[in-house]
Amino acid sequence: MSDEVEPGFVRVRLDLSYDGTEFSGWAKQREQRTVQGELEDAIRTVTRSGETYELTVAGRTDAGVHARGQVAHVDLPAELWAEHHDKLLRRLAGRLPKDVRVWRVAQAPYGFNARFSAIWRRYAYRVTDHHGGADPLLRGHVLWHDWELDVEAMNAASRPLLGEHDFAAYCKRRDGATTIRTLQALSWERDADGIITATVRADAFCHNMVRSLVGALLFVGDGHRPVDWPGKVLAAGVRDSAVHVVRPHGLTLEEVGYPADELLMARNKEARNKRSLPSAGCC
Secondary structure (H helix, E strand, C coil): CCCCCCCCEEEEEEEEEECHHHCCCCCCECCECCHHHHHHHHHHHHCCCCCCCCEEECCCCCCCCEEEEEEEEEEEEHHHHHHHCCCHHHHHHHHCCCCEEEEEEEECCCCCCCCCCCCEEEEEEEEECCCCCCCCCCCCCCEECCCCCCHHHHHHHHHHHCEEEECHHHCCCCCCCCCEEEEEEEEEEECCCCEEEEEEEECCCCCCHHHHHHHHHHHHHCCCCCCCHHHHHHHHCCCCCCCCCCCHHHEEEEEEECCCHHHHHHHHHHHCCCCCCCCCCCC
């Protein structure tokens, strides 16, 4: 599948962040406020365009999920880009609502696709087990868990989940979409203020994957489940009703990683191939 930019157009990369509290997710929806909708409207307005140019994003976040290091691209007519590129960032700052900001706008290198060229996405999920609850100034970004959490146990339970697996037990299935992913990092750390942060990095994520993993590991941390339980759920390969999808406000997309410019197109093509796990045994 080719991803060549149409003649007469320029592919533009946008680096952005947003507070997801008041958004119905990234993806544009009729009569719902979304990040994509706000950005596309702003670009159309500040460039005085007669049409809307569609954005492609690295990770389509759900309602209530935040982003610090989101990446998107848009293909703009070359003459429009030439006219507006040096003023676009400042004009977007004046037009966008305060809960979404674009920090960088630049012509993308050859082969770049915000979604398919990415080699990893890194999320953070923040939770506190303080008996008094979450800091009111952080309540929109930190989940309160009303049980004391054992970070060491959660780290022990996380290790067997690393690597390439079928994460069907932790994903909401979508027709025609694979649930095979490579989980590159999953670790927990408590800071000096008592905030416990899960760092989760993978080549890609299926729907609800991070929030389901966090939900299972919190059950280990508070002693409701043994350390080996999340691994057994993964091996079973089916949704377990005991795995809760935690609330979205603790989740933030922190960063998206891309290969060197000369490898972008190859990664773009590779990421479009539907994956399967190696068969067990021969034949």
